[in-house]
Amino acid sequence: MTDFRDAVGPYFGDFGGRFVPEALIAALDDLATAWDKLKDDPTFIERLAALHRDYTGRPSPITEVPRFAEHAGGVRVFLKREDLNHTGSHKINNVLGQALLTQQVGKTRVIAETGAGQHGVATATAAALFGLDCTIYMGEEDTRRQALNVARMRLLGAEVIPVTAGSRTLKDAINEAFRDWVANVETTNYVFGTAAGPHPFPALVRDLQKIIGEEAREQLSTRIGRLPDAVVACVGGGSNAIGIFTAFLDDAEVRLIGCEAAGDGVETGRHAATIGAGSPGVLHGAKTYLLQDEDGQTIESHSISAGLDYPGVGPEHSWLASIGRAEYRPVTDAEAMEAFRLLTRTEGIMPAIESAHALAGAITLGRELVAAGADPAETVLLVSLSGRGDKDVETAAEWFGLVDSSAASGEDEGGSTTA
Amino acid sequence: MTGSRTAATIDAARAEGRAALVVYLPVGYPDVDGSIAAARAAVEAGADIVELGLPYSDPGMDGAVNQEAMQAALAGGTRTADVLRAVREVAETGAPTLVMTYYNPVLRYGVDRFATDLVAAGGAGLITPDLIPDEAGEWIAAADAHDLDKVFLVAPSSTTERLHLTTAASRGFVYAASTMGVTGARASVGPRAEALVAATRAAGAERVCVGLGVSTGAQAAEVASYADGVIVGSALVRTLIRSDGDRDAALEDLRLLIGELAEGVRAGRLVR
Structure with missing residues (x-):
């Protein structure tokens, strides 16, 4: 095989x-x-x-985040820090x-x-x-x-x-x-x-991104001497996810979990959950899952995260979903923003809103595993922190109501550059 | 198998010592009935073969004019079923009527079901700008089972091997894209088109029609001097885009342009 x-x-x-x-x-x-x-x-x-x-600053470290992990059922959570790369993702x-x-x-x-x-x-x-x-x-x-x-x-x-x-x-x-x-x-x-x-x-x-998972696999092995129980990443087109998944694809005991943007909620129709709520077809040159109407016209996606706001997905993810090797779960805007807030406040790490979808997925998964009887101290999640949140400060400030009205006045032009 | 009426029409033009005039119009622009009226007017004015465009949300091979028309058609509620109705009403003119479509709407409709319904509507086949023969197994099987034309494209960048592959998979004609680019009028059709037609013939193609960039009678005449058919699309669509919404005037402009192009494909033989 x-x-x-x-x-x-x-x-x-x-x-x-x-x-x-x-x-x-x-x-x-x-x-x-x-x-x-x-x-x-x-x-x-x-x-x-x-x-x-010499340019990007690799290898990017892995960081254990115990204060954040308390919200994920108390399991051990390690972040692969792609946010520390030059250019921020x-x-x-x-x-x-x-x-x-x-x-x-x-x-x-x-x-x-x-x-x-x-x-x-x-x-x-x-x-x-x-x-x-x-x-x-x-x-x-x-x-x-x-x-x-x-x-x-x-x-x-x-x-x-x-x-x-x-x-x-x-x-x-x-x-x-x-x-x-x-x-x-x-x-x-x-x-x-x-x-x-x-x-x-x-x-x-995929070949150019698989370094993410290869490094993380080795770093975890050095740090804790074992593989993670699950690897969690956000999926828009899916490059950081396939990048961190690839090194673990042949380790059947490692669960691979892709978090798709569910926007306002899959049931509202305003989302980008391509695998979870789409169907197979052809878009942008590949046969893959996509959001389409009954005539095969592409349906516009919605997400608070511009990087996940895409109505298609990479074909390898469609395949991994269809054979059950990876699971794809929806994460709403609200869940992602809550995870964004949590990581920022508990660890001093501000994630990209895209990556916050993976963090939200890890919170849910950690709680699920513990509820099902897993020993938190022996449960390890590896999360792809694919990018940093500097670019999202304005969106987050608006979401959490942190901008006073005079500072927010330029937002329509995207001109209030607080970064 | 009854054979290709499209091919027969091209052969009949050739017997008259000229190239065939192939016209493209997107269904649903300005609306479904308006697009049917335009296509029927085009046939009356001298078009030999009609390509009806199935509007698509992501038309990667189309330039601005066709994009705009397709977007308006979709915004106006045009459905795949409307395209099949348009085929029926345009095919009644007797002109072979093909559907030019990106692949996903056909895949979604069901490839064999689309072929079945296309035959029932009197359609001649499909032109598939984003489907290469390598990926077209399902469509080729359906087309062969239903006696439909399969028009695939070749481009100036096609290798000899691919010209053979594409020619062998095509029925009706082979569509030669004149330039490396998208649909839309250009100042000149481009020097690579003639060489591409010759290379496609050398690869075994009996009928090669040239599209992309043809908008005037003079260009039609030039292309007709070396190709079996001249395909005109966005230049016709442009006659239908009118800010004053005067449809009669638009149809008159369309007829005038078709008349000019029909003269062009006849003038072409003088060059030959």
Whole structure:
């Protein structure tokens, strides 16, 4: 039997593939071939490892959070600290690898989509570092909500193009980035931000993010000499989740739990719980779970977390869900914000709202396990803290009513930059 | 198997020493009845083959004009069932009527069920811009079982191997995307289109039609000098986008443009 962690695509069970215009096939083939060669190339491996170490600051530590864990049934909770990476999230792991890959295939320009702006900022950062031209597509709606990140990208030298098509959010930014790529494929590489899209992106992004789980597995082993009982991560497209899951996929005793954004609650229809409440179909080049109506039109997602506000999900997650290797659970805005508050107040660590979904999932799971009879002192949860909360201060301040009316007056323009 | 009426129509045009004129219009723009009226007017004015677009929320291969029309069609409540009704009413003209659609709406409807209902409506087949033959097993099986055309696309970036694969999987014609890009009018059709048609023929294609970027009679004539069919889409859609909402005037503009394009595909033989 093939190991789960060796799955290479283009298919993950019934999911994945390349549902894209023929014009992109040559570029996807080139990318897949280049990555196949590069990923085992000692020079590349050394260059990427040096970047991780000297630029990003890897390995990111694991931190045990006992005061927070009291709220999770008193089990032991360890955080994998991707929030401490340069640029503030796991996104940098992917873009550094893809920037090296871009150089390798002889291209001079990168494009990317972004929702909240985290992947856009990471891509613009890598472009600045490597001297690549950079264009970021961002839904017009999101450029207003995340004006500060637009400014960050522009400071880094990227061109930010607001997308006015469709719902003017992440999914439309992806459509527009693919349109750019078709027209400019000879000079341009598309640095896809998550482990979704057509082959080879799901496998490529997974390969570049799996360092999260590989490090954490070794760090836990050194620290406590055993595997965790469960690994918990938030899932939008699913790159930090697949990144931390991969090292544990073949350890059947380790539960893998993906937390999807349930927005106002799955029952309200205003959510982004793609696996939990969606159905299989094709979106953005892959067969996968998505939110769609009965005619197959994509339904807009909703979440307080821009990074999870996506109506699709990576095909490998769809597969892991369908075979039962990973579980996917809904976490509402309210549950995530409560976890955000808890970690901040009990540990002095302010998580990204995306990551707060995983923290909320850990609280629920810890309590469940203890209620079912587990010994809290012998129960270990590993949580992917995929990003830091600096970017979310404004949203959180508003949620908790911490902004006085004069300071909040600029919020519609995203102009009250408190960070 | 009765064979492809689309192919027969292209062959009949060829016998007249010209290329076929293939027109694209999205169903539901300006509304369903309006799009049916436009497609029927296009046939009366000289279109040989009709592609009816199934509006989709994420049309990754379309430029701004078609995106806008599809978005308006969806906002107006256009459903997959409306597309099948449009096929029925347009196919009554006698012109082979294909549906151009992204894959997910067909997958959601049920691939075999879609094929069954398309045949019942008198439709000729599907053009699938985001479905390559490699991924199309289910659709190919349904199309073959129901005697429908399978129009796949080739692009300037297609390798010789892929031109063979795509040609072998296609029925009706092979759709050659003239440039590396999305739908929409362009100043010139691009030098790569002619070479792509030649390469696709060399890969075994009997009928190759060229689309993307054709908007004028002169461009139609140029393309007609080397291709079996000339596909025009967003330039026609643009005639329907009117701020004053005057549908009669829009249809008149559409007829005029079709007339110009029909002359173009006939002028093309002089170049040949």
